[in-house]
Amino acid sequence: MKIGYPCINRSVGCSSGRTFRLSSYSDERLEETVRENLRCLQEILRFNLRESILFFRIASGLVPFASHPVCTAAWQDTFAGAFREVGRFVREHGMRISMHPDQFVVINAKDPGIVDKSVAELRYHAAVLDTMRLDGSAKIQIHVGGVYGDREASMKRFASVYSLLDESILRRLVVENDDSRYTLADCLRIHEETGVPVLFDVFHHRVNPSGVGVAEAIERSGATWRPEDGILMIDYSTPMPGGRRGRHAESLDGADFEQFLADTAPTDMDIMLEIKDKEKSALVAVGIARRDGRFLLPAER
DNA sequence: CAGTGTCAAGGTGGA
DNA sequence: TCCACCTTGACACTG
Numbered sequence: 426m427k428i429g430y431p432c433i434n435r436s437v438g439c440s441s442g443r444t445f446r447l448s449s450y451s452d453e454r455l456e457e458t459v460r461e462n463l464r465c466l467q468e469i470l471r472f473n474l475r476e477s478i479l480f481f482r483i484a485s486g487l488v489p490f491a492s493h494p495v496c497t498a499a500w501q502d503t504f505a506g507a508f509r510e511v512g513r514f515v516r517e518h519g520m521r522i523s524m525h526p527d528q529f530v531v532i533n534a535k536d537p538g539i540v541d542k543s544v545a546e547l548r549y550h551a552a553v554l555d556t557m558r559l560d561g562s563a564k565i566q567i568h569v570g571g572v573y574g575d576r577e578a579s580m581k582r583f584a585s586v587y588s589l590l591d592e593s594i595l596r597r598l599v600v601e602n603d604d605s606r607y608t609l610a611d612c613l614r615i616h617e618e619t620g621v622p623v624l625f626d627v628f629h630h631r632v633n634p635s636g637v638g639v640a641e642a643i644e645r646s647g648a649t650w651r652p653e654d655g656i657l658m659i660d661y662s663t664p665m666p667g668g669r670r671g672r673h674a675e676s677l678d679g680a681d682f683e684q685f686l687a688d689t690a691p692t693d694m695d696i697m698l699e700i701k702d703k704e705k706s707a708l709v710a711v712g713i714a715r716r717d718g719r720f721l722l723p724a725e726r
Numbered sequence: 727c728a729g730t731g732t733c734a735a736g737g738t739g740g741a
Numbered sequence: 742t743c744c745a746c747c748t749t750g751a752c753a754c755t756g
Contacts (some may be wrong), residue, residue, distance in 0.1 A: 433750085446752060447734060493734065528747080529735035542735065571737055604747095605738080672748085 426719040427521050427695040429473075429480025430707040437472050439465035442484030450490060452498040459500055462487050463507045470514055477722050478707045480521045480658075480695050487553060492545040501556050512557030519726060521695050522563040523658060524550045532590075533570035533583040540586060544594075551593045561596040562655030566624045569600060569607040569615065580611065584618045596653070599624040601660065608635035609642050616649045623649045626660040627685065628673070628699065640688050647692060655695075661685065662699040673699050677706035679713060686717045693719060 432442060441462045445454055466483065473481055490496045501508070515522055530543040547565065554563045573579050590598070600616070601624040602609040609630055612623045625646035627639060637645070647657040663681050665672040677700055696714075700706040714720035 440750085442750085444733090444750090444752075446732090449753085490734075495734095527735085528737080531736060534736080536736095539736070546735085573737085 426693055426714060426721075427480040428698065428707055428710050428714055428720065429478055429482065429521070429695070430698050430700070430703045431482035431525070432484040434469045434472060434704050435702070436704055437465070437468050439468060440484075441466040441469060442486035444486050444489040447490060447493070447495065450495050455489065455496065455498050455500065456503060459488050459504055460507075463504060463511065466511060467507075467514070470511065470520070472704070473520070474518050474723070476704070476708055477711055478704065479519060479723070480523075480697060482523045482525055482697060483553065485524060485526055485550065488549070491549040491552075492542070501552060505556065508553070508556040509558060512559050515557070515559060518723060521655065521658075522554065522557075522559055523566060523697065524553065524564070525566045526550055528568075530567050531570040532567070532586045533579050535571075535573055535582075544586075544590065547594045547598070548591065551591070551597055554597060555593060561653045563597060564599050564622075564624070564654070564658060565594070565597045566599050566601045566658075568603045569611065572606050576611070580607075580615055580618075583615060587619045587621060599654075599658070601626050602629050602633065602635075604629040604632045606633075608633050609637070609646065610635035613645060613649070621649075622646075622651065622654050622657075624658050624660065628660070628662040628664065631664075638688075639685065643689050643692055643694065647694065656693050658695045658697060660697045660699050673701055676700060676702045677709050679709060682710055683713050683717070686714060686719070690717070691719065 443458055443462055445458060488500050526546050530546050531539055532543045534540050550565045569583050571579060599622045600612050602612050609625060615621060616623050623646040625642055630642055650657045663674045663678045665674045698706050698710055
């Protein structure tokens with residue numbers, strides 16, 4: 426079991442997803458930004474190692490505008506060394522990496538232009554992980570996409586676009602249940618059709634359920650991961666108390682997390698905590714999972 | 727320098 | 742048909 430947090434670390438004092446306005450794009454500006462982002466990413470990973478946080482989601486903004494036509498810079502060549510260095514560090518310390526393109530990636534869109542842009546964005550994400558020379562256990566998670574008033578047809582469209590994707594994307598892509606459109610049951614059906622592994626999101630499942638409990642949900646989604654995918658990843662969070670539907674909590678609800686671990690024992694999985702205070706909650710979660718017994722420090726692995 | 731409007735990209739639901 | 746919302750940080754402009 427590894428525990429992690431997404432994209433941002435509030436302790437190290439830098440961001441690995443710095444960006445700029447499209448209107449101020451230049452290859453120089455891009456190189457300068459990517460250099461800073463990679464430097465910060467390495468700093469975050471060193472922080473994580475010190476704290477036994479071995480799972481991390483890399484920000485999609487690592488290379489700003491990478492899939493936009495304006496970006497013609499050969500960033501994969503320019504920064505090949507730094508990317509490889511990150512990958513080496515990750516492998517050496519047994520870390521796990523994921524990425525999560527945002528809501529603009531909709532591979533089941535009806536508009537072919539949106540599908541093309543989405544595939545380009547997936548290709549960029551795969552290129553980041555490939556350039557780091559990470560294996561197929563480094564995942565790219567997306568949602569199914571839109572419903573467009575016809576869930577069946579939209580799921581079929583997902584499957585048909587999926588079947589045409591490059592191998593470099595297919596070996597990393599996983600699909601996640603969302604909070605309003607596609608449930609875990611929908612994702613499992615898409616898995617049957619396509620073979621895509623299912624990444625289970627506990628919070629979305631509570632908001633947008635499909636009839637099974639958390640333990641069974643994890644068992645079923647876990648069965649969709651192939652050996653080369655690594656052990657299953659899940660997203661875990663709790664709602665913000667008194668907050669609007671869909672908001673993530675400010676900090677970890679320790680009692681809920683402890684109960685969650687008890688409910689899902691003894692399944693091994695890597696847990697991404699989608700919680701606002703990021704590494705702070707990850708530290709608390711590592712402590713709780715240590716007591717649970719499934720979590721091992723690097724030296725114990 | 728503090729304050730704030732705006733930012734590549736989509737889908738949904740209400741007005 | 743249009744707009745706010747989803748959720749979020751931070752760029753970049755204003756005064």
